[in-house]
Amino acid sequence: MHSIAALAFLASSCLVMVQSTAVPANLERRSVTKLMIFDCVNDGLGDVCDNMCFGANCQGWGDSFVWDKPSKSTASKRSTKAGCGSGNHCSKAPYGSAYQCDEYPFKSVEESDKGGQVNRCVKSGYNNAQSQVIRNFYNSYAGFKGKGCDKTAPCDFAVVFANAGNIGYCNITPNCKNDGNEYTKDGKVPDPKKREAPTGPVGGYYKLASGDVVYAPTGAEVGAMAYRTVRKNETLYHEYNRNHEYSEHQGYEQYDYMMDNLELAEDVVVAIVDGPQGSASSAMNGTAQNITKRDY
Ligand SMILES: *[C@@H]1O[C@H](CO)[C@@H](O)[C@H](O)[C@H]1NC(C)=O
Numbered sequence: 001m002h003s004i005a006a007l008a009f010l011a012s013s014c015l016v017m018v019q020s021t022a023v024p025a026n027l028e029r030r031s032v033t034k035l036m037i038f039d040c041v042n043d044g045l046g047d048v049c050d051n052m053c054f055g056a057n058c059q060g061w062g063d064s065f066v067w068d069k070p071s072k073s074t075a076s077k078r079s080t081k082a083g084c085g086s087g088n089h090c091s092k093a094p095y096g097s098a099y100q101c102d103e104y105p106f107k108s109v110e111e112s113d114k115g116g117q118v119n120r121c122v123k124s125g126y127n128n129a130q131s132q133v134i135r136n137f138y139n140s141y142a143g144f145k146g147k148g149c150d151k152t153a154p155c156d157f158a159v160v161f162a163n164a165g166n167i168g169y170c171n172i173t174p175n176c177k178n179d180g181n182e183y184t185k186d187g188k189v190p191d192p193k194k195r196e197a198p199t200g201p202v203g204g205y206y207k208l209a210s211g212d213v214v215y216a217p218t219g220a221e222v223g224a225m226a227y228r229t230v231r232k233n234e235t236l237y238h239e240y241n242r243n244h245e246y247s248e249h250q251g252y253e254q255y256d257y258m259m260d261n262l263e264l265a266e267d268v269v270v271a272i273v274d275g276p277q278g279s280a281s282s283a284m285n286g287t288a289q290n291i292t293k294r295d296y
């Protein structure tokens, strides 16, 4: 298994080199042992997954970051660099008060200091869902001490995606045409010129011990720990997402009242697989499948 992993790693390193003129920054991964799972169907993330994959695969941000537990002012500076500062475009037409500005990479990671993050105006409920998942991973509440980031920064992690098979930006051969909602601080992200578009596979699919399959934009290693957010009360989880009034003046602590409802389930990467199918949890069958995302 290790030699296969090593081969896959070599192969993806070569691809990264081939693409280095194509994809801007840092599609290379440090050796990361903790994976934060975003379930693009069941976590209520809506098109927040599209934004993360667009940033990862189409704008060269990759998937590996360092949570540095930033102060409010640092986080706020990062948001401004992402085009998500106060008075951002999401409060204006064609969006409006039901929307929030979602940024990738997150304002909670040090990579965002350099600016140029992507942003997308998403329904507030989707942004709240993403925040619940992230907060739960960083803080590893209650019986989950020692997992995720365990409240301790700096913390290296990588994001991976479950049930993302029908999202073009999350594909192993991503379609990087802007769907009209992908921005940076400078405005709408232009479509890639033909020669710039990623041509080969980006990342890979990985089977976890649970049978679930995740997509990792720059690949993962067998043995890496993967964490998913589990709800004690599913109804309550979605109720929080719908009803939470986001405050841009607060950090993730504004979500703490939701955390008693969450657990952090630990899983582990056991194999590299060919595609999103082959999972015990049926919904993950390739790009052809019509997966319904939850709406808020
Ligand atoms: C789950 O949350 C909903 C919404 O708050 C509540 O009505 C319901 O009673 C809860 N279920 C349980 C089993 O606690």
Ligand SMILES: *[C@@H]1O[C@H](CO)[C@@H](O)[C@H](O)[C@H]1NC(C)=O
Pocket (backbone or CB within 6 Å): 277, 278, 285, 286
């Ligand atoms: C995926 O779904 C299609 C259509 O429902 C089916 O024909 C195919 O066998 C499935 N593939 C796998 C690997 O489950």
Ligand SMILES: *[C@@H]1O[C@H](CO)[C@@H](O)[C@H](O)[C@H]1NC(C)=O
Pocket (backbone or CB within 6 Å): 290
């Ligand atoms: C996918 O969903 C859309 C909208 O719900 C529906 O019109 C279409 O027929 C579905 N396609 C398949 C292959 O099930």
